[in-house]
Amino acid sequence: MSSQPHPSLPYAARLNNVETSAIRELFKLLGKPGIISFAGGFPDAALFDVQGMREAVNKALDEEPGPALQYGASEGYDPLRMQLAQFMAATGIEVKHDGLIVTTGSQQALDLIGKTMIDPGDKVIVEGPTFLATIQCFRLYGADLVSAPVDADGVRVDELERLIEEHKPKLVYLIPTFGNPSGATLSLARRKRVLELAVKHNVLVVEDNPYGDLYFGKAPPPSLLALSSEVPGSRDLIAYCGSLSKVLSPGLRVGWMVAQPELMARCVMCKQFNDAATSTLAQATAAQYLKAGRMPQALDKVRKVYAERADAMGQALRRELGDAVEFTAPQGGLFIWARLTGAGGKIADAGEFAKRAIEQGVAFVPGAPFFAKDADKSTFRLSFATVGIDRILDGVARLGKAL
Numbered sequence: 001m002s003s004q005p006h007p008s009l010p011y012a013a014r015l016n017n018v019e020t021s022a023i024r025e026l027f028k029l030l031g032k033p034g035i036i037s038f039a040g041g042f043p044d045a046a047l048f049d050v051q052g053m054r055e056a057v058n059k060a061l062d063e064e065p066g067p068a069l070q071y072g073a074s075e076g077y078d079p080l081r082m083q084l085a086q087f088m089a090a091t092g093i094e095v096k097h098d099g100l101i102v103t104t105g106s107q108q109a110l111d112l113i114g115k116t117m118i119d120p121g122d123k124v125i126v127e128g129p130t131f132l133a134t135i136q137c138f139r140l141y142g143a144d145l146v147s148a149p150v151d152a153d154g155v156r157v158d159e160l161e162r163l164i165e166e167h168k169p170k171l172v173y174l175i176p177t178f179g180n181p182s183g184a185t186l187s188l189a190r191r192k193r194v195l196e197l198a199v200k201h202n203v204l205v206v207e208d209n210p211y212g213d214l215y216f217g218k219a220p221p222p223s224l225l226a227l228s229s230e231v232p233g234s235r236d237l238i239a240y241c242g243s244l245s246k247v248l249s250p251g252l253r254v255g256w257m258v259a260q261p262e263l264m265a266r267c268v269m270c271k272q273f274n275d276a277a278t279s280t281l282a283q284a285t286a287a288q289y290l291k292a293g294r295m296p297q298a299l300d301k302v303r304k305v306y307a308e309r310a311d312a313m314g315q316a317l318r319r320e321l322g323d324a325v326e327f328t329a330p331q332g333g334l335f336i337w338a339r340l341t342g343a344g345g346k347i348a349d350a351g352e353f354a355k356r357a358i359e360q361g362v363a364f365v366p367g368a369p370f371f372a373k374d375a376d377k378s379t380f381r382l383s384f385a386t387v388g389i390d391r392i393l394d395g396v397a398r399l400g401k402a403l
């Protein structure tokens, strides 16, 4: 192998808008033996319904081998679109099968929305904090991101309105339910206000909802899309992104999008020269899985396990870290979002805390990279999803030693 450096190529200028992730640097350290990791954003692989998926893929190959292995329509495989429409109906969203398109993960839906909507220099409002990949993706299209503050009830709608008036954004991107990383859920009253603001200011609101089904106790308020029937004129201003990743399997890469027909048609056009279609084998498998009716059982299981882990982590944090941290116990999703208070002269910088934590053998993600602007350096994200309770307790005790 040559040890020569690669010649530099004239890369597209758009890449200059995107930094390599600070988080990736941290992930390099995770390979250290014995590290307990609260850093990932993944569901727990041990909870995957392997038997259900095996049966589904076999059925897809037995009953529909042609479509399952052939190229497929860019809009998605109709039997899956029908199943997804039914799946959404259970959460109060009325949509026909051709009112949604299947995407390769919801990540692709976000990329297609970016591609169809964002010109260089366009203002886009996101939550502070928000999903890192969306920050990067929208920046790649040249978005000038504006950060709207979030509290325990989700995005602050008074600030959101002020920012919409000031910046006249192309779109507003929200994760209203069990946000990543904030864990926060937008209250019902605020949801209605967001819909009113969309209509009043004629602005597209992207509702990213991969975690909405992962609730621990009672169900969260209905999605913006479901509530749009109560606010005249708002439905066409919502672009809803759903995903099977967190409830079934991220490896399937099956997500979907519901939006007004014109926006969806443009997204489909872009998808044609992106991946042509989402894997037909994955779509046929997902359709068979949903048709077999295994989803409610699978959801019951993951909700229960994640609820126990979230509770164990929350209690341990209060016990081991006391007033050095503050956080709101999440009601669903995969994350606890916490803030170092600096009480009693204890550490207040989460980047520094992350380094000390690695030395103690525990990893998490500092919060700063999740802010498009004005990062709050005292914040950090802990995932409780992939770690058993014993290791959660051990890991949080190590966090206590890193203070």
Ligand SMILES: Cc1ncc(COP(=O)(O)O)c(C=O)c1O
Pocket (backbone or CB within 6 Å): 041, 104, 105, 106, 107, 108, 131, 175, 180, 208, 210, 242, 243, 244, 245, 250, 253, 254, 255
């Ligand atoms: C808020 C949010 N949106 C979208 C995604 C992308 O999920 P997928 O492409 O697997 O559907 C994730 C994954 O972590 C996420 O946290």
